[in-house]
Amino acid sequence: MTSTSPIRTDTVVIGAGPVGLYQAFQLALHELGVHVVDGLAHAGGQCAELYPHKPIYDLPGIPACTGQELTQRLLRQLAPLRVPLHLGQIVTALQRLTRDDAAGSPRFRLQTDGGLVFLCDAVVVAAGVGAFLPRKVPVPGLEAWEGRQIHYRDVGPEVWAGRRVVIMGGTDAAATLALRLADGGAADVTLLHRSDRFAIDATLDAELQSAIGAGWVRLCLGQPVAAIAADDGRLEALEIATADDQRLLLPLDVLLPRLGLSPQLGPIADWGLALERKHLVVEVEGFRTSEPGIHAVGDINTYPGKRKLIVCGFHEATLAAFAIAQALRPAERIVLEYTTTSARLQRLLGVGPD
Ligand SMILES: Cc1cc2nc3c(=O)[nH]c(=O)nc-3n(C[C@H](O)[C@H](O)[C@H](O)COP(=O)(O)OP(=O)(O)OC[C@H]3O[C@@H](n4cnc5c(N)ncnc54)[C@H](O)[C@@H]3O)c2cc1C
Numbered sequence: 001m002t003s004t005s006p007i008r009t010d011t012v013v014i015g016a017g018p019v020g021l022y023q024a025f026q027l028a029l030h031e032l033g034v035h036v037v038d039g040l041a042h043a044g045g046q047c048a049e050l051y052p053h054k055p056i057y058d059l060p061g062i063p064a065c066t067g068q069e070l071t072q073r074l075l076r077q078l079a080p081l082r083v084p085l086h087l088g089q090i091v092t093a094l095q096r097l098t099r100d101d102a103a104g105s106p107r108f109r110l111q112t113d114g115g116l117v118f119l120c121d122a123v124v125v126a127a128g129v130g131a132f133l134p135r136k137v138p139v140p141g142l143e144a145w146e147g148r149q150i151h152y153r154d155v156g157p158e159v160w161a162g163r164r165v166v167i168m169g170g171t172d173a174a175a176t177l178a179l180r181l182a183d184g185g186a187a188d189v190t191l192l193h194r195s196d197r198f199a200i201d202a203t204l205d206a207e208l209q210s211a212i213g214a215g216w217v218r219l220c221l222g223q224p225v226a227a228i229a230a231d232d233g234r235l236e237a238l239e240i241a242t243a244d245d246q247r248l249l250l251p252l253d254v255l256l257p258r259l260g261l262s263p264q265l266g267p268i269a270d271w272g273l274a275l276e277r278k279h280l281v282v283e284v285e286g287f288r289t290s291e292p293g294i295h296a297v298g299d300i301n302t303y304p305g306k307r308k309l310i311v312c313g314f315h316e317a318t319l320a321a322f323a324i325a326q327a328l329r330p331a332e333r334i335v336l337e338y339t340t341t342s343a344r345l346q347r348l349l350g351v352g353p354d
Contacts, residue, residue: 058309058311127300131267136259170199
């Protein structure tokens with residue numbers, strides 16, 4: 001989703017990992033407006049990206065639950081509160097606005113790489129180990145064609161239909177894309193990988209091997225070492241070093257690298273917040289960072305005794321929500337209410353009388 005008009009809200013949560021999702025739940029229970037932004041195309045952070053099918057055994061009251069199941073449960077718990085999730089959007093800029101005296105003027109402006117702008121009064125950074133960014137092709141100078149002929153994120157048929165496409169990588173994403181494009185109108189699909197073995201799902205591997213056997217997908221074994229530009233400046237080919245140390249030219253119109261994702265702190269390091277070994281330093285009453293109005297919860301923060309566990313992140317999110325609610329409603333006393341007994345909370349959750 002892209003938009004040019006800013007989204008005005010009370011709070012923005014950066015990160016839709018388990019802690020970011022629970023943070024949104026807690027903020028919404030305080031009836032604060034909240035939007036969640038994540039660079040991945042799906043919610044769940046590390047649970048969904050790194051261990052979707054592995055069981056977690058130390059969540060209170062849940063003897064065993066996979067990373068994917070936990071994500072689904074958190075999303076289901078959040079659903080009645082109708083919190084908008086903006087996925088596939090990396091927050092690249094966070095800026096403090098000069099507060100004028102006009103009531104309702106926002107304190108922060110956030111911008112994403114997809115063109116979304118948020119104006120808000122408090123920010124919670126729940127960015128875990130950082131934004132999962134696509135691994136880049138290690139060929140010098142290749143970045144000059146990014147966004148024109150080289151695309152690290154999903155693109156529509158206008159980019160590849162009728163063209164010679166090279167997909168690079170041995171990942172599930174690379175294999176799935178090769179099959180989809182071979183079936184969907186690319187002139188020519190080549191899968192470039194350093195070996196003929198793919199560490200991918202067995203069914204997908206079987207489909208890929210049969211597409212290669214039928215000639216729908218061409219397999220090129222080797223590593224790119226140089227980019228070859230045409231006279232008009234277009235990327236014309238990649239020079240490939242093969243396993244037996246030969247060199248060959250692989251002509252192409254479009255390169256779609258799918259080499260996997262790696263977490264990087266990225267823009268968060270540039271926001272002027274106090275850091276200790278790439279973690280945001282917080283206090284433990286409201287998980288405030290060095291910058292008033294910006295809080296940090298979950299794996300991204302550090303404080304004496306910090307443990308990178310989901311349950312610790314849930315505790316931090318709960319206290320951060322109380323601190324934010326109090327700061328945004330200074331005239332009110334924010335009191336503790338139980339979901340078991342509070343009619344207000346039950347109404348919000350859609351389980352009590354209207
Ligand atoms: C293999 C493995 C097993 C684990 N097992 C357990 C276990 O059994 N029990 C347990 O308690 N913990 C376990 N953990 C740790 C647990 O997964 C983490 O503590 C938890 O995921 C932290 O949640 P989080 O929401 O803080 O961060 P993450 O899960 O890392 O989510 C952060 C999200 O922020 C997004 N993001 C970052 N920067 C930006 C940005 N600039 N813009 C937009 N989005 C951004 C990322 O894309 C990501 O989705 C395990 C971890 C691993 C790797």
